[in-house]
Amino acid sequence: MLIPTFIGVTLVAFFFIRLLPGDPILLLAGERGISAERYAELQHSFGFDKPVIIQYLNYLMGLFHGEFGMSMVTRRPVWDEFFSLFPATLELSFVAIIIAVLVGIPAGVIAAVKRGSFFDHSVMTGALIGYSMPIFWWALLAIIVFSGWLQWTPVSGRISVMYFFEPVTGFMLIDSLLSDQSGAFGSTISHLILPSIVLATIPMAVIARQTRSAMLEVLGEDYVRTAQAKGLSKLRIVGMHALRNALIPVVTTIGLQVGVLMAGAILTETIFSWPGIGKWMVDSISRRDYQVVQGGLLMIAMLVMVVNLVVDLLYGLINPRIRHR
Amino acid sequence: MTDNTIETVSRQSTKAVLKEFWFYFSVNRGAVIGLFVFLTLVLIAFFAPYIAPHDANMQYREAFLLPPAWVDGGNSSFLLGTDAVGRDILSRLIMGSRLSLFVGVIVVVIALTGGIVLGLIAGYYGGKVDTTIMRIMDIILAFPSLLLALVLVAVLGPGLVNAMISIAIVLQPHFVRLTRAAVMAEREREYVVAARVAGAGPLRLMFLTILPNCTAPLIVQATLSFSNAILDAAALGFLGMGAQPPTPEWGTMLAEAREFILRAWWVVTFPGVSILITVLAINLIGDGLRDALDPKLKRS
Numbered sequence: 001m002l003i004p005t006f007i008g009v010t011l012v013a014f015f016f017i018r019l020l021p022g023d024p025i026l027l028l029a030g031e032r033g034i035s036a037e038r039y040a041e042l043q044h045s046f047g048f049d050k051p052v053i054i055q056y057l058n059y060l061m062g063l064f065h066g067e068f069g070m071s072m073v074t075r076r077p078v079w080d081e082f083f084s085l086f087p088a089t090l091e092l093s094f095v096a097i098i099i100a101v102l103v104g105i106p107a108g109v110i111a112a113v114k115r116g117s118f119f120d121h122s123v124m125t126g127a128l129i130g131y132s133m134p135i136f137w138w139a140l141l142a143i144i145v146f147s148g149w150l151q152w153t154p155v156s157g158r159i160s161v162m163y164f165f166e167p168v169t170g171f172m173l174i175d176s177l178l179s180d181q182s183g184a185f186g187s188t189i190s191h192l193i194l195p196s197i198v199l200a201t202i203p204m205a206v207i208a209r210q211t212r213s214a215m216l217e218v219l220g221e222d223y224v225r226t227a228q229a230k231g232l233s234k235l236r237i238v239g240m241h242a243l244r245n246a247l248i249p250v251v252t253t254i255g256l257q258v259g260v261l262m263a264g265a266i267l268t269e270t271i272f273s274w275p276g277i278g279k280w281m282v283d284s285i286s287r288r289d290y291q292v293v294q295g296g297l298l299m300i301a302m303l304v305m306v307v308n309l310v311v312d313l314l315y316g317l318i319n320p321r322i323r324h325r
Numbered sequence: 326m327t328d329n330t331i332e333t334v335s336r337q338s339t340k341a342v343l344k345e346f347w348f349y350f351s352v353n354r355g356a357v358i359g360l361f362v363f364l365t366l367v368l369i370a371f372f373a374p375y376i377a378p379h380d381a382n383m384q385y386r387e388a389f390l391l392p393p394a395w396v397d398g399g400n401s402s403f404l405l406g407t408d409a410v411g412r413d414i415l416s417r418l419i420m421g422s423r424l425s426l427f428v429g430v431i432v433v434v435i436a437l438t439g440g441i442v443l444g445l446i447a448g449y450y451g452g453k454v455d456t457t458i459m460r461i462m463d464i465i466l467a468f469p470s471l472l473l474a475l476v477l478v479a480v481l482g483p484g485l486v487n488a489m490i491s492i493a494i495v496l497q498p499h500f501v502r503l504t505r506a507a508v509m510a511e512r513e514r515e516y517v518v519a520a521r522v523a524g525a526g527p528l529r530l531m532f533l534t535i536l537p538n539c540t541a542p543l544i545v546q547a548t549l550s551f552s553n554a555i556l557d558a559a560a561l562g563f564l565g566m567g568a569q570p571p572t573p574e575w576g577t578m579l580a581e582a583r584e585f586i587l588r589a590w591w592v593v594t595f596p597g598v599s600i601l602i603t604v605l606a607i608n609l610i611g612d613g614l615r616d617a618l619d620p621k622l623k624r625s
Binding site: 004005008019128133134136137140143144147260263266270271281282285293297300301304305 | 355460461463464467468469470471472475476479480552556559560563564565566576579583586587590593594596597600601604605608609612
């Protein structure tokens with residue numbers, strides 16, 4: 001299943017990028033222009049002078065050696081750039097999904113248990129608004145309110161320029177703690193909080209809705225009634241019996257949010273100048289950095305595919321009905 | 326005579342179906358509110374040139390970044406204020422409603438048509454045809470939708486039309502999957518077999534016999550895609566890859582307003598509110614449709 005899709009993805013990455021308008025070499029040369037010899041030389045060094053099929057096969061062979069191309073602007077391998085920026089995106093997405101789960105699941109559970117109450121209506125309204133939110137606007141609003149009016153958080157970046165330390169893990173939250181500089185960790189948190197809340201908005205809404213409907217379904221099951229008849233406390237019924245089964249579809253939903261997070265990261269990172277792969281992709285598209293878009297597109301697609309596979313496996317692990325098939 | 330009777334009966338049954346549908350739809354109060362808001366938006370879009378108080382692209386040189394009328398320094402002729410080059414924001418929003426609804430309709434029509442045709446073919450014929458189509462859809466789904474749309478627009482060149490095509494391509498696999506699943510469930514039912522035995526050709530079987538029985542999930546998905554299309558088009562506009570300035574598209578307006586966010590909150594706030602209200606209304610309708618069309622939820 002995965003391999004044909006993988007080959008298809010490489011084909012898409014390869015051919016779509018070839019179709020981009022603009023000659024990359026002329027673009028690289030800029031306004032000064034370029035001599036014919038140098039042009040031919042560069043064409044040769046990038047392999048643009050060979051037939052397209054050969055270029056694709058070379059590309060595919062390169063992939064298996066971990067060669068995802070070279071940025072035409074920075075002259076660094078795409079692979080290196082990806083992994084130097086990826087921790088920033090991972091940190092942001094990870095914190096966002098934690099927020100989404102920590103808020104979304106309890107909100108969904110309580111809404112289901114107190115079905116029809118004021119709380120239920122508020123959560124469902126909030127979830128629908130969150131789900132309909134244009135997050136790029138939501139990010140701008142957050143900046144106006146929290147950075148402009150209240151001056152609580154900085155507008156952009158990952159940490160204040162006052163602090164500098166060599167990246168150890170690439171994750172600012174860990175690196176700032178390791179650096180022993182007082183205030184660095186606080187600065188990291190204050191930079192992280194707005195973008196992660198913005199990025200968490202849609203997954204939070206989806207998780208809350210999904211949890212509520214899964215919970216409602218489970219609460220109507222016979223075994224819940226049995227537990228009630230046995231006189232178990234409501235907390236025990238909901239927490240021990242119902243939640244476990246309700247969470248099975250929710251886990252899939254959380255996994256499927258990875259694609260949503262990647263799309264959201266493109267917008268969130270652009271607005272908050274967050275140096276991650278979302279911003280990197282947008283910048284590369286506008287700079288027409290062929291190789292970066294190609295490599296980045298492929299690596300992001302592979303990432304999403306792998307996560308979806310893991311979710312499928314995880315689903316079998318937590319759902320005994322599927323496990324024994 | 327007989328034909329007339331059949332026609333009358335079928336018209337009555339259509340009426341009954343619609344009546345039943347409205348009964349379940351109107352139970353959901355949010356959906357009715359959403360429908361009302363949406364119809365208002367459609368009216369605004371339709372009569373936009375007559376409603377808008379100013380020309381959307383007219384730059385008033387004496388009125389740069391004027392705040393809304395109710396704020397100190399506001400001017401009652403510019404109800405929601407003006408932007409950085411002195412254009413009336415309200416008029417631009419009203420004209421922008423046309424674009425957003427237009428984008429939604431076109432994208433859904435393209436994605437729905439393509440999705441239904443491919444899904445019917447895949448589900449009806451099965452085998453290699455099915456595998457090929459579904460594999461291509463899997464490939465599209467492997468990319469985060471906004472990223473793929475962004476790359477497609479980069480290939481085709483920035484602009485609203487190309488943005489619509491890209492979004493339609495990205496949204497289409499959902500329709501293919503839904504149609505295929507429904508067709509596979511219906512394909513071996515008695516009424517389909519009966520029609521086939523009676524000599525109906527594959528086209529007739531696909532489009533006239535099977536398709537009408539698969540419409541419920543497609544309608545719900547179309548509603549969701551409608552709001553997604555509006556959101557994605559605005560996002561592309563915001564990233565500079567959708568409608569180009571000076572088009573009064575809501576996302577593009579937000580992009581132009583970005584540098585003024587800390588000085589003039591209104592240039593950022595109102596386009597976003599417009600997007601949110603539109604998308605929210607459509608999603609409310611979508612929820613209502615899902616509840617009304619899902620037979621499992623009808624507990625009568």
